[in-house]
Amino acid sequence: MTKISSRVADLIFNGFLIVFFAIMIFITVYPFWNLSVISFNDPLDSIKGELYFWPRKFTTVSYTTIFNTSNLLLATTNSVLRTVIGTVANVFCSTLIAFALSRKDFVLRKFMNRFIVFTMYITAGLIPTFILYRDLQMLNHFSVYILPNLISAYNIIIIRTYMQELPASLSEAATIDGAGDSQILFRIIIPLCLPVIATVTLFIAVWQWSAWQDTNFFASSNDNLTTLQYEMKKILTSVNNFTDSQLQNLVSQGGVKATSESLQAAMTLIATLPILVIYPFLQKYFVKGVTIGAVKE
Amino acid sequence: MKSNESENPIKNEKFGSLFIRNAKKQKFLLLITIPFILYVFLFSYFPLWGWIWSFFKFKPGVALSLNDFVGLKYYYKIFGDATFWLALRNTLVLSILSLSFGTVSAIVFAVFLNELKNGIFKRFAQTISYLPHFVSWVVVATLFIGMTKTIGVPGVIYKTLLDLGLVKQDYNLMLQGNLYWIMITMIGIWKETGWAAIIYLAAMTGINSELYEAAYVDGAGRFKRIWNITLPGIKTTIIVLLILNTGWILGTGFEQKLLFGNAANFDYSEVLGSFIYRWGLGQREYSFAMAANVFQSLVGFLLVVTANFTSKKLNDTAIF
Numbered sequence: 001m002t003k004i005s006s007r008v009a010d011l012i013f014n015g016f017l018i019v020f021f022a023i024m025i026f027i028t029v030y031p032f033w034n035l036s037v038i039s040f041n042d043p044l045d046s047i048k049g050e051l052y053f054w055p056r057k058f059t060t061v062s063y064t065t066i067f068n069t070s071n072l073l074l075a076t077t078n079s080v081l082r083t084v085i086g087t088v089a090n091v092f093c094s095t096l097i098a099f100a101l102s103r104k105d106f107v108l109r110k111f112m113n114r115f116i117v118f119t120m121y122i123t124a125g126l127i128p129t130f131i132l133y134r135d136l137q138m139l140n141h142f143s144v145y146i147l148p149n150l151i152s153a154y155n156i157i158i159i160r161t162y163m164q165e166l167p168a169s170l171s172e173a174a175t176i177d178g179a180g181d182s183q184i185l186f187r188i189i190i191p192l193c194l195p196v197i198a199t200v201t202l203f204i205a206v207w208q209w210s211a212w213q214d215t216n217f218f219a220s221s222n223d224n225l226t227t228l229q230y231e232m233k234k235i236l237t238s239v240n241n242f243t244d245s246q247l248q249n250l251v252s253q254g255g256v257k258a259t260s261e262s263l264q265a266a267m268t269l270i271a272t273l274p275i276l277v278i279y280p281f282l283q284k285y286f287v288k289g290v291t292i293g294a295v296k297e
Numbered sequence: 298m299k300s301n302e303s304e305n306p307i308k309n310e311k312f313g314s315l316f317i318r319n320a321k322k323q324k325f326l327l328l329i330t331i332p333f334i335l336y337v338f339l340f341s342y343f344p345l346w347g348w349i350w351s352f353f354k355f356k357p358g359v360a361l362s363l364n365d366f367v368g369l370k371y372y373y374k375i376f377g378d379a380t381f382w383l384a385l386r387n388t389l390v391l392s393i394l395s396l397s398f399g400t401v402s403a404i405v406f407a408v409f410l411n412e413l414k415n416g417i418f419k420r421f422a423q424t425i426s427y428l429p430h431f432v433s434w435v436v437v438a439t440l441f442i443g444m445t446k447t448i449g450v451p452g453v454i455y456k457t458l459l460d461l462g463l464v465k466q467d468y469n470l471m472l473q474g475n476l477y478w479i480m481i482t483m484i485g486i487w488k489e490t491g492w493a494a495i496i497y498l499a500a501m502t503g504i505n506s507e508l509y510e511a512a513y514v515d516g517a518g519r520f521k522r523i524w525n526i527t528l529p530g531i532k533t534t535i536i537v538l539l540i541l542n543t544g545w546i547l548g549t550g551f552e553q554k555l556l557f558g559n560a561a562n563f564d565y566s567e568v569l570g571s572f573i574y575r576w577g578l579g580q581r582e583y584s585f586a587m588a589a590n591v592f593q594s595l596v597g598f599l600l601v602v603t604a605n606f607t608s609k610k611l612n613d614t615a616i617f
Contacts (some may be wrong), residue, residue, distance in 0.1 A: 006518045006519075009518060009519065010518075010519060013412070013519050016414075016538060017409055017413050018418070020409060021409070021410075021418070021419075021422040023411065023421055024406075024422065024425075024426065025421070025425050027487070028426065028428060028487070028491075029425060029428075030426050031440040031441070031444060033445065034453050035439070035440060038443075038450060046450045047449060047450055047451075047452065049451040049456060051450075052453065090355065091331065095328070095331040096330075096333075097333055099329075100326045100329055100330045101324075103326060105323075106323060106326050107316055107320050107323060107327075107328070108326075108330055108334075112330055112334070115334065115337060116337060119341040119342075121598055121601050121602060122594065122597075122598040123341075123594055123597075123599075124341075124344030124345045124346070124347055124348070124594065124595045125344075125347070125348075125574055125587075125590035125591070125593065126570070126574060126577065126578070126590065127347065127350075127573065127575070127578070127583065127586055127587055127590050128344035128345070128346070128347025128348070128350075128590070129344055130577070130578060131344075131357055132339075132340070132343065132344050132346060132347075134357070135490045136599075144533060147340075148383075149335075150338055151333060151336070152334065159484070176465070180325060181325040182327055183321065183324045185325075187573060188505070195578075202441075206431050209433075210431075210432070210434075211433075212433065212434030212435055213552065215556075217556070217578065219576075223577060228342045229433055229435045229436075232435050232439060233555075233556065234434070235434050236435065236442065236556060237439055237555070237556065238437055250561070259449075261449050261450045264439060264443070264444075267444075268357075268381070268436050268439045268440070271432075271433070271435075271436055272432055272436055273322075275428075275432055276428075279424070279428070279431075287501040
């Protein structure tokens, strides 16, 4: 009797699991789906509501308006720029430091480790940071997106741990053959570290793409530095969204005009799209990256 | 050469020349690290000097010696400010809510995922589950504020609740102050559960499968096995993560406040971070804001150190 009822219990539980995850998938995906339906629907028609699974009056006006509105196009460009430059810079610097820290006989190793790790314990705070950027002339300048983010302790630890797990014999053999540290790094270590470098690249790229608080605190007075996320934030938190006169100035296509809500929807889709595109690649690498970063050597 | 010299001068001399000898061999490594020592000092250590401004009547741009030293005046001020305590309360509430419910939901999710049969559905479900982690809070806020809106394009959540008769007309969930904590916590769970579950899942794969087999043979059902094997198996992970996360509890809620905060929920959404922001960068009451800033950073530091130390003592594991 125990066997039968436990089999039934098993079956019910398995059925429950499938239902549970089906619901989970739905509530995760549906908000994005709903928003994209709105973004492709006639903006004035959307106000009637009842848009659940498919646009009622399909149109791409919201998207074309974005690309025809200079500051939104600038915002998208800036987002791309800071992501590319910021990511390349950070990955490059983090890899260099991680390599130095992975060399067991490096004279500054202990010091550097503690020096960098300690920064994860303590932050000066928003106000001293603001004053520092002000004194460095970084406020309202593109450098504020890149310079503060050249290295991150977390990424260095991930790369360093990976490097340390590579067989020591590889670099030892190279040293015997007369190779210097730089040659070991570029010819041996980096080619072997491509998976972890890919992981870290994706982490930083996602961070740079999603960042908006630095624009908010340190670059809000310079309209030329606006980013896609920041424009979205502005629409989100402004009481009246675009005023009517601002809407008049937006380019319209064939009589159909975008509303601030439809623009919001389209911008959100554009902001989410790169994440979806790199998602299959994230799959391959990052889980290992997370677990490496979570456990100290 | 003999290893029995314990006199310091000789030891130091040997160490010094050894250091220099090695340093000469490691020019490349030094070349790449020394600039970053300066960089890290400038961006991470130097700003700590700013804490001293909280003891002065601080004016940026004016040399410190020209400002009035006021001792603990501004600290008395913030501890006497009702909004400061409100902010502190909200910060702690939000932290504790997200820590407790977040941890529970991540564990439950991981357990369910672990019990799901391997296959395409499982991989698909897991992949989808950490999608919200990778989009920004701006996107998440746009989604949820959009779904609860009652004007303009009516949100689907609002419409559904309205059609089900659960809310009245024009009832916007995000404009209910007393629901702020619940909404933010739930949205946070929506966003982060899938990602947080990864670590617990990784820990689960480390559990010896023989334990499960033995339990099965002994007649233990699904739930018994989960309760007696899976959960104890990840006990260490749970404790370590919980302890470490307590280090950050004073920092929560700021980003959410900037995105979801409005006049209706101020009493619930104002947190330490936004308090400092408002007084410092907004009102330019630098000294006043700095006192709160120092409080947040210093107490946060102590919490992180204590948490780390505790975790190390308990389990021999630490992140840092």
